Amino acid sequence: MKDEHIIISLREGKIQKAVKGLYSAFPLINQNVSKNSGSKEDAEDLFQDALVILYKKVKDPEFKLSSSLSTFLFGIAKNLWYQELKRRNKVLEPEIFEEDFSESDLYKQAEEAFKLLGDKCREILILFYYAGKSMSEIAKIMSFSNERVAKTQKYRCIEKAKLNFNQLNQPSL
Amino acid sequence: MSSRTEIIEKYLLGDLNESELIEFEALMKSDPELKSEVELQREMMNAALKLGLKAEFGTAIKQLKFKQKLIKGAWIGLALMCVMGTGYFMYNKFSTEDSVKTSVKPEALPDSSYQTFEIEDKDTIFETQGGVVVAIEAGTFKSNKWPVKIKYSEALTPLEIMEAGYSTVSGKSLLETGGMFSIEAISEGKSVSFNKPVRLHVPTEKVSKDMLLFEGKMSEKGIIDWVNPKPLSNQLQTVDLSTLDFYPEPYLPKLKSLKIEHTNKAFTDSLYYTFSGYRNYTQAPAVETKKSKERDILTFSRDKNYDYEFKNDGTIVVYDRYQNFTYNFKSLDEAYKYSLKHNKPLMNPGTLEMRVSGEYDIAAPDFPSDSSSIEYEIDPSRIRAIKDKRFQKTLIATKAFEERIRFIHTTCNPVLLDAYVDHLEWKMYEIDSLCETMTQGKVKQQFRQFKLRREGGVPISDRLSRRLKSYFDVKWNAYAEASRKVWNKTRLELVQARGNVNQIQAQINQEDRIRHNSNLREEYCLNIENACKQLKTENIYCEGKFPSMNYYAVNVVGPGTYNLDKYVIDATKKRSSLRYETEDGRVAEITYTGMEVSINGCENYKSLKVYLIPEKLSSFQRVLEKSSGVYYEKLNMAMKYDLVVIAKKGDQYVSATIKSVPTGKMSIDLIPINREDLNNQLNEFSIFGKQLERDLIQFEKLEIAQKKMQELEAIAAKRKEIAWSIFPCMNRQEMSVVTATDLKLK
Numbered sequence: 001m002k003d004e005h006i007i008i009s010l011r012e013g014k015i016q017k018a019v020k021g022l023y024s025a026f027p028l029i030n031q032n033v034s035k036n037s038g039s040k041e042d043a044e045d046l047f048q049d050a051l052v053i054l055y056k057k058v059k060d061p062e063f064k065l066s067s068s069l070s071t072f073l074f075g076i077a078k079n080l081w082y083q084e085l086k087r088r089n090k091v092l093e094p095e096i097f098e099e100d101f102s103e104s105d106l107y108k109q110a111e112e113a114f115k116l117l118g119d120k121c122r123e124i125l126i127l128f129y130y131a132g133k134s135m136s137e138i139a140k141i142m143s144f145s146n147e148r149v150a151k152t153q154k155y156r157c158i159e160k161a162k163l164n165f166n167q168l169n170q171p172s173l
Numbered sequence: 174m175s176s177r178t179e180i181i182e183k184y185l186l187g188d189l190n191e192s193e194l195i196e197f198e199a200l201m202k203s204d205p206e207l208k209s210e211v212e213l214q215r216e217m218m219n220a221a222l223k224l225g226l227k228a229e230f231g232t233a234i235k236q237l238k239f240k241q242k243l244i245k246g247a248w249i250g251l252a253l254m255c256v257m258g259t260g261y262f263m264y265n266k267f268s269t270e271d272s273v274k275t276s277v278k279p280e281a282l283p284d285s286s287y288q289t290f291e292i293e294d295k296d297t298i299f300e301t302q303g304g305v306v307v308a309i310e311a312g313t314f315k316s317n318k319w320p321v322k323i324k325y326s327e328a329l330t331p332l333e334i335m336e337a338g339y340s341t342v343s344g345k346s347l348l349e350t351g352g353m354f355s356i357e358a359i360s361e362g363k364s365v366s367f368n369k370p371v372r373l374h375v376p377t378e379k380v381s382k383d384m385l386l387f388e389g390k391m392s393e394k395g396i397i398d399w400v401n402p403k404p405l406s407n408q409l410q411t412v413d414l415s416t417l418d419f420y421p422e423p424y425l426p427k428l429k430s431l432k433i434e435h436t437n438k439a440f441t442d443s444l445y446y447t448f449s450g451y452r453n454y455t456q457a458p459a460v461e462t463k464k465s466k467e468r469d470i471l472t473f474s475r476d477k478n479y480d481y482e483f484k485n486d487g488t489i490v491v492y493d494r495y496q497n498f499t500y501n502f503k504s505l506d507e508a509y510k511y512s513l514k515h516n517k518p519l520m521n522p523g524t525l526e527m528r529v530s531g532e533y534d535i536a537a538p539d540f541p542s543d544s545s546s547i548e549y550e551i552d553p554s555r556i557r558a559i560k561d562k563r564f565q566k567t568l569i570a571t572k573a574f575e576e577r578i579r580f581i582h583t584t585c586n587p588v589l590l591d592a593y594v595d596h597l598e599w600k601m602y603e604i605d606s607l608c609e610t611m612t613q614g615k616v617k618q619q620f621r622q623f624k625l626r627r628e629g630g631v632p633i634s635d636r637l638s639r640r641l642k643s644y645f646d647v648k649w650n651a652y653a654e655a656s657r658k659v660w661n662k663t664r665l666e667l668v669q670a671r672g673n674v675n676q677i678q679a680q681i682n683q684e685d686r687i688r689h690n691s692n693l694r695e696e697y698c699l700n701i702e703n704a705c706k707q708l709k710t711e712n713i714y715c716e717g718k719f720p721s722m723n724y725y726a727v728n729v730v731g732p733g734t735y736n737l738d739k740y741v742i743d744a745t746k747k748r749s750s751l752r753y754e755t756e757d758g759r760v761a762e763i764t765y766t767g768m769e770v771s772i773n774g775c776e777n778y779k780s781l782k783v784y785l786i787p788e789k790l791s792s793f794q795r796v797l798e799k800s801s802g803v804y805y806e807k808l809n810m811a812m813k814y815d816l817v818v819i820a821k822k823g824d825q826y827v828s829a830t831i832k833s834v835p836t837g838k839m840s841i842d843l844i845p846i847n848r849e850d851l852n853n854q855l856n857e858f859s860i861f862g863k864q865l866e867r868d869l870i871q872f873e874k875l876e877i878a879q880k881k882m883q884e885l886e887a888i889a890a891k892r893k894e895i896a897w898s899i900f901p902c903m904n905r906q907e908m909s910v911v912t913a914t915d916l917k918l919k
Contacts, residue, residue, distance in 0.1 A: 019233035026234075044234070051230040052223055110216030114224065122224070129218050130225025155178045161217050162178075162210070 003069040010058045022051065025070035029077045036081065037090060046084070050077040053101050076101055113165035121157035128154060181207075181214045288327075291320035301327055305354065309371050316360035327354040408629045409571040409601060414564060417575045419556045420445060420899075421582035427898035431891060442560075448892075448899050449554040449656035480613070492613055499613075550585045550900045551578075554652035558645050559594060567597045567641065568631040574601070577623060584616050585902035594645050598638040601628040667889060670882040677875040684871070688792035688864075695790045696809060697745045703811050704741055704753060704761035737761070748807040765807040766836040770816065773842045775802030778820035778827065780872055785834070786815040786861045793817075793861050793868075808836055815858065817865060818843060819851070826851050 009018040026047050033043035053076050057063050065072060079101050103111075114122070124142065127133045133141065139150040183189050184197055201208045290299050295311045305327060314321050358365040415438070418425075424445065428435035435441060482490040491500040556578075559569050568574055574593065581589045589608050596604050605624035609617055705711065737753060744751035744763050753761040775781060783796040783804040789812040796816075799805040808814055816834040820827050820843055827843035828851055846854065851869075856862040897903055 015229050016233040016236065019230060020237055023234065023237055044231075048227045048230045048234070052226050055226060055230075104216075106212060107216045107219060110213060111220040111223070114217060114220035122221075125217075125221040126225035126228065129221035155182075158178050158182070158214065158217060162213060165213055 003065060006069055007058050007065070010055055019051070022054075022069065022073060025073045028070075028074055032074075032078060033081055036085065038081065042081075042084075046077050046081055049080055053080075109165060109168060110161075113161050113168055116164045116168075117157060117161055120153075121160060124150070124154050124157055125161075177210075178214070181211050184211065185215055185218060288325045290323040290325065292323055293319050294321075301325060301354075307356070307371065313368055313371060314358050314360065314365045315368060316365055318361050321365060322359045324357040324359055325354065409568055409573055409631050411566050411568075411570040411631055412572060414560060414562065414570045417570065417572070419560065419575065419578045421551070421901065422579055423898035423901070424895070427895055431894060433891075433895075442557075444895075445899065446553050446557045446652070447656070447659070448896060449552050449557070449653050450660050451892075451896055451900070550902055551582050551587050551590055552649070552653060553899070554649040554656060555587060555590055555645075557652050558649035561644075561648065563641060563644060566631065567633055567638075568601055569593070569597070571601075571631065573626075573628050577605075580619055580623075583901050584612070585900070586612075586616075595642055596638070597641055598630070598633050598635055600630040602626065603630075667882070667885045670878065670885050673878040674875065674882050677871065677878055681868075681871050681875065684868075685795060688794075692787070692790050692792050692794060693745060696787075697742060699789055699811060700745050700751075700763050700809070701738060701741045704737060704751075704763060707761040708737075708753075708755060708759045748809070764810040766810055767805065768808050768814075768816075768834060768836050769799070769803060769805045769838045770796075770818070770834075771803045771838070771840045772818065772820070773840055775820075778822055778843065780876060781820040782818070782868070782872070784817040784819075784865060784868075786817060786858055788813040788815075791860065793864055808834070817855070817858070819865075819869065828854065830854065 006018050006021040009015075009021070026043075029047055029050070030040065030043040033046060034040070038046070050073055054069075054073055067075075079099070083102050114125075117125075120142070124138060127138050127141065128135070135150050135154070136147045138144070138154075139147045142150065144150040144153065180189075180197065184194070189197060201211065288301055290307075292299075292309060294314070294316070297309045299307055301307065307323075307325070309323075356371065358367070420441070425435050425441065428441060428444075433444075480492040482492075488504070489502040491502070493500070564570055577593065578590065588611065592607050592611070593604050596607070602624045605620050605626075605628075609620040609624055612620060740751055740753055741763065743749075744765075748765045750765050751761075751763040770783065772778065772781060772783075781798075781802075783798075785794040785796055785806060785808075787794060787809070794806070796804040796806045813833045816829075816831040818829045818841065822843075822845070825845050826848060828846050829841045829843050831841065852862075852866060855865045855869075858865065
């Protein structure tokens with residue numbers, strides 16, 4: 001698949017089609033991660049994170065590709081993995097990147113807090129915010145008795161996430 | 174607290190109205206804690222967005238990887254045909270240029286990498302080390318020596334494929350593998366070809382629709398190129414409905430044997446559809462009985478609803494074909510009791526009794542009239558309804574269904590056809606299984622065979638399936654109804670034609686009788702007058718009224734003469750000569766002498782009629798044929814006769830007339846004559862002319878009516894012939910009274 005086609009697929013939200021074209025970049029990323037003290041699981045997680053960033057980039061109409069898509073994806077992955085290693089306090093030679101793909105600290109912590117939620121909570125919130133499902137649809141999908149219950153559940157989940165966040169940021173005793 | 178989160182969400186999603194927004198923003202300014210909470214919640218939303226997207230990528234990757242793996246569970250059927258020692262690939266087209274090609278000669282593989290199996294010439298199923306189930310039918314290989322060795326190797330996982338060194342290249346594109354295998358049969362050290370497909374069931378966790386079966390071709394460089402891809406999805410391939418043959422199997426051969434155009438599909442279709450309702454107008458199928466081959470079953474019989482098995486040990490099994498229910502009875506007595514108690518027609522004591530007493534060839538038992546709702550055989554209207562283009566792209570439009578419908582015809586059970594039409598959204602083998610449960614005996618076995626093929630379905634929405642089902646019900650009933658009307662009409666036609674013939678024939682017979690009677694009386698008078706004259710006695714027998722021919726009106730007038738009239742009546746009736754002698758020696762003689770006329774070339778003529786015109790009587794006399802072309806009658810010597818012969822040669826009239834016909838044998842030739850001249854010729858015979866002409870017209874009418882009737886009967890007979898090929902359960906003795914005029918038989 002040509003890069004232009006992959007970009008079109010991504011812009012149209014045809015994730016599967018795009019992934020089919022982009023997956024060829026994975027072996028190289030995997031190689032890089034395993035060379036730098038990472039596991040296969042790390043590489044897979046990293047690959048997905050890189051895809052999300054690529055997706056967001058591509059969604060920008062101003063986006064212009066300066067290299068091949070797989071090179072670009074590899075660049076993102078390398079960048080992200082560097083930050084991850086830094087977070088893990090692995091000693092690294094300083095490396096300069098053209099672009100910083102790292103997120104704000106607040107976001108990172110919010111994501112951590114979010115990940116601590118139960119499966120059900122994560123699902124409700126993803127269905128609502130990401131998939132754009134209505135509360136009645138969510139009630140159906142998740143077999144809540146009605147829309148009202150689903151809505152209440154959703155707010156509880158947000159509150160739980162906030163609680164998780166606060167707990168993460170409390171100075172340890 | 175809850176409302177706080179809710180309001181923040183509304184703010185973030187832009188769901189606050191203007192006044193609420195102003196108020197909220199003011200609140201945020203004054204309350205830094207609220208502000209940071211809003212920020213946090215915003216990031217939570219972002220986290221949901223990102224993780225949702227990430228999850229979607231994760232799923233897509235997982236699915237992609239699934240396709241590259243071989244996984245256990247579902248079945249894929251592969252057919253390998255007549256290829257020896259060739260490897261097979263199941264592949265997805267994956268990616269191109271940037272992929273790495275690998276290739277190693279498979280020949281280089283050591284023999285140890287092969288698995289070998291020895292098989293005999295019978296249906297064999299074995300499982301390979303990799304879990305592939307190989308099914309080989311009897312007769313697949315031809316060999317003089319058994320067992321035949323099956324040399325098999327497989328590479329099902331990417332690792333195995335790499336180790337085996339198979340390339341994964343088709344032309345220039347790299348393939349995604351679903352597994353590779355090579356299979357070869359060896360007999361006496363030589364490779365044997367495949368006469369039948371060998372089925373391989375390759376385990377997989379998820380069936381990919383894009384999987385194709387490739388054939389391995391070795392290039393000169395020793396690299397395998399995978400060519401000739403074929404789809405292997407167990408989903409059924411639909412074909413154009415019009416190319417499928419849903420006829421009962423004997424139908425087309427029958428048309429061929431009857432020399433009816435059997436290659437014109439439009440014609441054979443419309444001919445077939447005219448048989449819709451045929452079975453409703455013929456009698457219900459008579460009970461078919463046959464001696465069972467199985468030893469424990471004394472007799473097996475079936476009528477329109479039930480199968481009966483009368484076993485040697487006295488037990489009776491009654492199977493309700495429509496309700497799919499089997500009744501077991503220990504004895505006839507029990508069956509009777511059950512029958513009376515539940516008022517079940519299946520237990521009709523008469524039916525059972527006749528079976529047991531050995532009278533097997535009886536008519537259909539007397540079932541209640543509500544059984545009219547049950548149909549026998551597959552009405553052509555049903556086939557017509559499913560031949561509709563609406564059923565394109567459904568499992569009806571498949572070769573697999575063609576095979577089934579042809580079998581269903583032989584079962585005469587429309588319920589089995591309905592099972593398929595009612596479940597278009599199912600997989601083929603699921604419906605096969607349903608049919609298996611509904612049937613018994615050999616039929617059941619056949620559906621089991623079908624089921625074991627595990628053929629899939631054709632994807633179709635439930636809604637469409639329901640729509641097609643109701644379309645089918647409406648449509649075939651409408652076709653059947655229309656056909657019923659045609660049947661009624663054509664049946665009436667034949668009945669009328671037969672009535673016409675009978676009517677005309679009856680009229681001719683009636684007129685003949687009247688002529689005969691009046692001639693007889695007249696001739697009697699003539700003879701008695703003659704006799705009296707010879708005896709020189711007064712004629713007292715024939716004055717005014719003639720005596721009835723049916724009894725003897727005897728008047729005794731004097732000695733020696735009182736039996737005269739009886740003798741004369743006898744002589745006249747028998748047309749035999751009479752010599753009557755009175756006691757005083759007077760003699761009266763009445764003489765009849767034979768006349769025989771043979772018509773030259775009579776085989777060329779039809780409706781040959783020979784008339785005698787007696788000079789002294791008032792009606793003509795019909796001369797009957799003695800043997801082919803020879804007409805014989807005894808002439809009364811008391812008068813002269815003229816002879817008229819009329820016949821037809823094709824549409825041409827031919828005739829001959831002989832005035833004062835002589836006695837004895839003669840032969841005559843007939844001369845062509847047109848209708849008008851014939852009339853003139855007949856008119857020469859004064860009053861007889863009119864009679865002859867009328868007779869001629871009557872016969873002309875009869876001829877037309879007979880021709881019409883024969884035509885209709887010929888069609889009906891031919892249709893009956895064809896019907897036997899369409900309705901296998903139709904009894905051969907059944908009378909069919911129907912015909913169709915829309916059928917143009919040559």
